[in-house]
Amino acid sequence: KNQVEQSPQSLIILEGKNCTLQCNYTVSPFSNLRWYKQDTGRGPVSLTIMTFSENTKSNGRYTATLDADTKQSSLHITASQLSDSASYICVVSPNSNYQLIWGAGTKLIIKP
């Protein structure tokens, strides 16, 4: 069964610290993997997208990695800011353009 699992469910860190969020998937075949940021009360916004041949992609202080062999991805946030408080969602797409497998997300809270 196609599944995307994220860990941890929630995470609290101090402002300025780094953190890493995990995503494991069992989706097959595989087309691409995205990370979304969802602020409270808002819709998700795309942060990065990686295909099978890419193993790292950066967007400012956000760096996503992909290991297609182990079917794992991580999102590393450097020098966290209060505005990074949000849910981060991993989404995997099989070959179909219209099918997306969504993870439940990691809720990240940054404390001053």
Add this chain to the structure above:
Amino acid sequence: NAGVTQTPKFQVLKTGQSMTLQCAQDMNHEYMSWYRQDPGMGLRLIHYSVGAGITDQGEVPNGYNVSRSTTEDFPLRLLSAAPSQTSVYFCASRYRDRGHYEQYFGPGTRLTVT
């Protein structure tokens, strides 16, 4: 561009009532979709449309209807609301860019069915 807009932002319904959630986009995207988001779960696709006049069912279509008479609008109708339809509903539109799609979400509608 306003992007993807949704109305209303909040709604409370009684069981058995019907209503329409509105969604509009001004980016001329062919593909639009509706999702629901429930606590502890990933977004689930309700219905989608690949262009005006074309709609199809997603993962959880029961209890919902859609139509796409124009490129801009994609309303979602709840036929007879049930407490299980209490959720946050997101409308999205997308387009293909350099081999990948880019998807844009509306701000969501929080629906409570009592």
